[in-house]
Amino acid sequence: PAAAASSKPPYSFSSLIFMAIEDSPQKRLPVKDIYGWIVSNFPYYRTATGGWRNSVRHNLSLSKSFRRIQRDKSQSVGKGSLWCVCPEYRLALLEGLRKTHSYHGSSSCLINKPVL
DNA sequence: AAGACTGTAAACAACA
């Protein structure tokens, strides 16, 4: 049913950020691409009003799970830093995802992607 | 009951 207006995904911003980064080839993304991944995978945020981007940034800065790393300075393209998942918190994030969404069998779920 | 986690808003500096 395409008529189903996309409601707010049940994922926390931490989870969304985590999934976005894990889904990236080099496990690191600039904020802009984190936005993009979220919008691409959760249409709700395509039209979502309000400061969800603010929340994403807030979460990146606040959470110990994510670390800001300097962009390759020989590549002057792109602004801002790259964000990655702290290895020591990765399992906890993964576990958090599985815990909150432990409904078994939904193979269409994003977290079941071979991202590990 | 208390602390962690979550979501939202907002002020602000640094930057390109």
Add this chain to the structure above:
DNA sequence: GTGTTGTTTACAGTCT
């Protein structure tokens, strides 16, 4: 100058 990036404080609700 403007929009983006990043940090920070504050407040309320939820979960453990």
